[in-house]
Amino acid sequence: MIEAILIGALAGVAAGMLGIGGGALFVPALVIFMDLGHVEAEATSLLAIVPVAIVGAWRQQSYGNLRVRDGLLVGALAIPGAIGGVALVNVLPERTVQLGFAGFLLFVAYKLVRNALAPERPV
Amino acid sequence: MIAAMSAPASAGAIDGPDGARRVALLAVIGTAAGVFSGLFGVGGGTVIVPLLIVWLAYGEREATGTSLLAIVLIAAVAAGTQGAYGNVDIEKGVLVGVPAIGGVLAGTWLQQRVPAKAVSLLFAAVLVATAVSLVLR
Numbered sequence: 001m002i003e004a005i006l007i008g009a010l011a012g013v014a015a016g017m018l019g020i021g022g023g024a025l026f027v028p029a030l031v032i033f034m035d036l037g038h039v040e041a042e043a044t045s046l047l048a049i050v051p052v053a054i055v056g057a058w059r060q061q062s063y064g065n066l067r068v069r070d071g072l073l074v075g076a077l078a079i080p081g082a083i084g085g086v087a088l089v090n091v092l093p094e095r096t097v098q099l100g101f102a103g104f105l106l107f108v109a110y111k112l113v114r115n116a117l118a119p120e121r122p123v
Numbered sequence: 124m125i126a127a128m129s130a131p132a133s134a135g136a137i138d139g140p141d142g143a144r145r146v147a148l149l150a151v152i153g154t155a156a157g158v159f160s161g162l163f164g165v166g167g168g169t170v171i172v173p174l175l176i177v178w179l180a181y182g183e184r185e186a187t188g189t190s191l192l193a194i195v196l197i198a199a200v201a202a203g204t205q206g207a208y209g210n211v212d213i214e215k216g217v218l219v220g221v222p223a224i225g226g227v228l229a230g231t232w233l234q235q236r237v238p239a240k241a242v243s244l245l246f247a248a249v250l251v252a253t254a255v256s257l258v259l260r
Contacts, residue, residue: 004215004218004219005218005222006222008220008221009222010249011219011223012223012225012228013229014226014230015168016227017187018168018172018230018242018246019188019191020165020169021165021167021198022165023164023198024169024253025253026164027163027165028257031257032256034212034218039210040210040211042163042205043206043212044164044211044212044213045164045165045216045219046164046211047198047205047206047216048216048223049202049220050195051221051223051224052227053194053195053198055227055228056188056231057188057192059227060191063184063235065184065189066185066189067185067189068192070179071188071189071191071193072192074153074171074190075192075193075194075196075197077149077152077153077154078153078157078160078196078200080157081153081154081155081156081157082158083157083200084158084161085157085162086204089162090205090210098260101257102255104165106251106254108169108247108250109251109254112243112244112247113243113247116240116247
């Protein structure tokens with residue numbers, strides 16, 4: 001449980017620095033340290049992301065790094081995809097979802113390394 | 124828009140703030156982020172941030188800030204949908220989410236002051252290790 005709390009804090013730092021929700025760390029923390037099934041962990045991660053993203057967006061607004069209209073537009077236009085993704089994850093076998101999630105983490109890691117090593121666009 | 128001052132080469136300047144092409148690009152970004160969010164239980168920022176930079180000429184920090192606002196809506200809808208399936212564990216969500224609020228305050232503060240390259244590489248290493256441990260379970 002203490003591990004999950006520490007990983008939660010780390011996920012928040014990553015969220016603030018990289019503009020992500022933190023789910024890439026919330027989900028494995030909930031599976032490995034909080035004994036949730038993979039789909040329950042994903043669902044719970046989504047709940048945890050909401051306040052993190054609200055606080056992160058509020059801070060970035062005060063730093064002058066927020067384009068409100070575009071952010072709201074992307075979020076609103078994402079709704080059908082998000083509902084479809086959740087519906088799909090609830091009919092797939094759990095192990096398939098978990099392996100897909102591991103593949104997603106490797107994809108993100110690859111992109112982070114590629115961007116960090118590209119001199120013109122360090123993310 | 125505040126952003127227009129720091130990013131004069133943004134797509135808004137090319138195509139107008141309400142250009143159909145621009146809205147279409149935002150729709151593609153949103154749809155991809157939404158599907159990733161629903162499938163993987165994440166916010167979708169790994170899709171949103173690079174695409175805002177590459178397609179709409181966003182600066183790095185602007186992209187991460189705007190991504191977080193989009194994620195508020197995306198994660199709220201996805202969490203609500205998962206809640207309808209009965210999959211959300213509120214207590215455990217609070218347990219990881221509350222420390223993360225402190226983390227995001229630190230992360231956004233740090234982002235204004237340090238280069239994110241080292242953090243990106245460290246985070247990548249953590250993700251690879253995590254992926255391996257999930258596959259081996």
